[in-house]
Amino acid sequence: MVEIYFKELVQRNLIQIFKWRKDGSPKTCRIGVLQDDGNFMSKAQEIGLFHIQKMSENETPQHGVRRVTDFVDPEEYISQIQNLRSYLAFDIQKNDMPATEIDRFLNKVTGQNFGLLRVVDLERVYKPKLPDNMGKLFLLLRYLGLRWTFLDALPHSVGELPYLETLDVKHTYISSLPSSIWKMKHLRHLCLNEIRLDMSLQNHGTSLTHLQTLWGLFVDKKTPVKNGLYRLINLRKLGLTCHLDSFQELDEWIARLASLQSLRIRSKNQNGQPWKLNLKPLSSLENLTNLYLLGSLPELHDRYEFPPKLTVLTLSVSKLEKDPMPILAQLPSLTVLRLLADSYTGKELKCPPKGFIKLQILKLWMLKDLETWEVGKEALKELQEVEIRCCDKLKELPAPLFILENIKKIVLTNMPQKFVDEIPAKGLIFPKTLQF
Structure with a gap:
């Protein structure tokens, strides 16, 4: 039902x-009518959906402002937002200068009644x-976003x-x-900056056990x-990101995550370089659709080493010596495959006939x-890019x-000129898009 409503909103502009995810699904959206639809903006302000603060006008909104997206000095309208529900700051200061206006705003907030505030997003505020x-x-407060703020510590009160x-x-100096x-x-969603979580030292047995997202964890x-x-x-x-000699305990924990849909594991040594990644097969994760693995892997022997519903697979520095295509071609739901740097060290790749059906x-x-x-023959029939x-x-x-029939784009990046020149020389006809 949600997807139906979403598509309708997109169709109506x-x-x-x-932005799009690697699997082709929407990642980031924005309201597309604010710049060119005066009726939408006036109606939104009329019903109190949001208030648009303009640099040249000081009109008082008809309703108490509940949502603020800040492009100007927030002190100008601090008296109008006693019932504020969300605050999103868009700081454009350069040269690593502190965001003094936003700091003053936060100081004023601390002295007034902002108990209804549910969202604070300070991304990129220095x-x-x-x-x-x-x-x-x-x-x-439900959401606290501090990504790219260069903070090195969180107050205990968080x-x-x-x-x-x-x-x-994420992307801070908080260690x-x-x-x-x-x-x-x-807490449901926790995005870190390669931080350890030592849960053995805390006495709250139910703490964080409802987490659905844990991103940026460091395990050693x-x-x-x-x-x-x-x-x-x-x-x-x-x-x-892990630095481990033995993966047994990590394997056992991951195998218990029956609801897991997206998994990224990067194995690195003490110098931060890619390292061995001797994980057991992940076929027990029946709901896993997105998998990213960085680190040297054992050779692939069977498609059942991968989750049955896998749709997006990324391998990096896997150092596979045997052609992985005959096995990966059998994955019934695979729609995106990325073989990145040194994921395969052999000389030949062969996509078998009727392989990679999706x-x-x-x-x-x-x-x-x-x-x-x-x-x-008949391989890659649904390939688009x-x-x-x-x-x-x-x-x-x-x-x-x-x-x-379905291919729309072939992109060649930093390929030898001889390789590029060979395409028209062989008389190959490509009616869609070929990018260099």
Whole structure:
């Protein structure tokens, strides 16, 4: 039902899709009519949906302002927003200068009644000064976004926000979370910056056990898995970087995540370089659709090493010596395949006949030893987009690519000029889009 409503809004141009995910689904949307539809804007302000603060006008809104998207000095309208529900700051200051106007706004907020505030998003605001008593000031806060703020610490009071559901500190300098984090009973989405979670030291047995998203986790021998992370079994999205010699406990924990839909694992050594990734087969994760693996893998032997519903697969620095295509071609739901740098070290790729029945997007990046690529009869029938990047030894494109009915785009990035020149020289006809 939600998808039906969403498509209708897109068709009516009330919503524009701004960014797409790798699997072709919408990732970021924006309201597309604010700039050119005066009727929409006036109606939105009339019913109190939002207030548009203009630099040249000081009119008072008809309703108490509940949602503010800030492009100007928020002090100009601080008296009008006692019932504020959400605050999104768009800071455009450069040269790592503190956002003084936003800091003044936060200071004023701390002295007034903003207990109804549910959303605070300060993404890219340079080191905003968060109040020390956030739990009392923002009683109903559900979302706190601090991505790209360059903060190096969180106030202890963050853990005292009783109803917080989303905490995002990705792309910051924050290296640890305050101990008060274990008080958060309602947290659902936690985005970190490669931070350890030592759950063995806290006494709150139900803390964080309702997490659905855990992104940016760091796991090493100092991180308790069996008696710590093992409690988190409701995750739907997990992204972690690990430095481990043994993956047994990590394997056992991941195998318990029956609701997991998206998984990213990056294995690195102490110097931050890609390292071995000796995971057990992930076929038990029946709901997993998106998988990203960075690190050297054992050779693939059977398609059943992968989840049955897998739609997006990304391999990087896997160092596979045996051609993975015959196995990957059997995955029944695979729509996006990305073989990135050194994921395959062999000379030949062969897409078997009638293989990849649903694949739509294929990316081959930095496969430095790849020389030949063959496409069997009736393979890749649904393919729409191909990108080949920095495959210096690849001799030519397989001819079947140029006659596939659904293909819309072939992108060649940083490929040798000889490779590019060979395409028209062979008389291949490509009626759609060929980008260099």
